[in-house]
Amino acid sequence: MNHWIIAPIVLPAILAPFIIMVLRYHLDLQRIFSVAGVVGLLGIALTITAQASGGDIQVYELGNWPAPFGIVLVLDRMSAMMVLLTALLALPIVLYAIGSGWDDRGKHFHALFHFQLMGVCGAFLTGDAFNLFVFFEVLLIASYGLMTHGGGSVRLKAGVQYVTYNLLGSTLFLFALGTIYAVTGTLNMADLAVRVAEIPPEDTALLRVGAVLLLLVFCIKAAVLPLHFWLPASYANAPLPVAALFAIMTKVGAYSILRVYTLAFGPEVAATEGLVGEWLQPAALVTLAVGAIGILGSKHIARMAAFCAITSMGTLLIAISLFSEVATAAALYYIFHSTLATALLFLVADLVMERRGGAIAPSKPMPQTGLISALFFVGAIAMAGMPPLSGFIGKLLVLDASRGVPDATAVWAVILIGSFVTIVGLARAGSLIFWKSHDTQAVPLSEPETDEPTPPATAPEPHPGLAFTSVFGAVLGLVLLTLFAGPALEYSRKTAEQLFTPDNYISAVLGGEE
């Protein structure tokens, strides 16, 4: 057995308690270990991606229990890619948190950060539906701590709302898993795929209920309309570097939809035929539309970035809901791009908020306006999908993939008009924040929605250099994704091909039985 597969879970699982128990009072050591841990995770992620890129599906049986009975971790191209994305995202964010002093505004930032990484990597690697639930809980528990990091009454209230919403989501997840287990008698995803295909179509009422409940849970995580209400308030009130990390959490929902609905409840399975496409596509279209309108209407830069996250999820889920190999390849490319772009926008929003407050209104000029506005410009171009950066390629791929499907007109119209509205919204925000900043007679800042809690008396000395470097790291990621769009797309295509031949996955997991 290849022990590299479990390394992305074990490394943060050991590091986080170590940081809490041993380094609790030493922020500098915490920072060193945290960055080292993320770099280590990146190394592991590169290794397993290299291993998975050959096309073999590797299985790690926990406790050496054979597949349908024990819990398995499965490494295929998609899970390797998502772990790599997590590590690539985590590195600039942890550097930014250190550089901006965010990790010093509350306790245990780094420990929670690594617990979150553990949950995310686990969710990407597991091959068992109940284990997916457990890793969802791990990442959520850590996210509750990170979400309320730094305190402040508005943030805590947003935190209560966020925890409540996610607890309801988790309960729904359990109901879904219970229903599916009651029908099929298994929770191993590969075994589930086999059993679901065997059930005669007339006996599948309960299974369809379970599949729809599961889809609802993943849609809550992915913030698909009408289950997106938690996202703007939570992300806008969370510490923004944390919100940047949460960019991967919505992708966990998207990943789970792709994984479960290509493997077990695929479009070709008689029991759940047409279940996902029919429901998901209109929801994704409306998500994109509402996100774009939200960008246009936001009065606060953090809220605007949160709505950007919603639009990117909309575009992504449109691609996923087409359920074809080409569209999935486009979706995988777009996952990579949109995670980095969303994180970049949140980090830029934090740079702005630290200097002048987040209101999208004219105010006094702030230090380093030129640099920050350039970064905002890059983030806006990437998010809106304008030509030079990877967002353009991603959207082009999605549009290309939707040619010839029945609802192509609707998809094209929503994506194109949505992009246009996004451009207008981001241009409006950018010009109000950066260009009109010399308008000194303007009203003083007032932030009725998200007043930043007063920083503690011993405000830490931030290292703006490091903060800027890490934001440029995110930009570099986008530029590289654009420059190497060819190889990246090739990898996405192979990944999609692997996803749409689930027999290989099933035989890899259940192989020992035969």
Added chain:
Amino acid sequence: MEALVASAVGVMTAAGIFLILRRRTFPVILGLSLITYAVNVFLFATGRLALDAPAVLNKYKDVPYTDPLPQALVLTAIVISFGMTAVIVMIALSAYLSSKDDHIDMRPNDSVDAAGEDA
């Protein structure tokens, strides 16, 4: 017995949803607890209801047994939901103490009111 368990799950879920819709932290947390009880009982029932049956196979004679897997799932679910309830109580308490308001919906005038009181 199936009807009894099913109605218990249904009543607890309904009561939980009703309480969550009250939108103040105390009823919401009670409602969440009720829903987690409901889901725990529901998970038990997914392995089919069998009375007086052990959760292990007996290799010496053919006796009825009950499915052990849902029991393991329920145990995990209980631990997680218990921990989560503790977390949300703590966050809700500190939110209440810092804003003197226990609504969980973030109405815009809430934060303004809270800021006014603090000032």
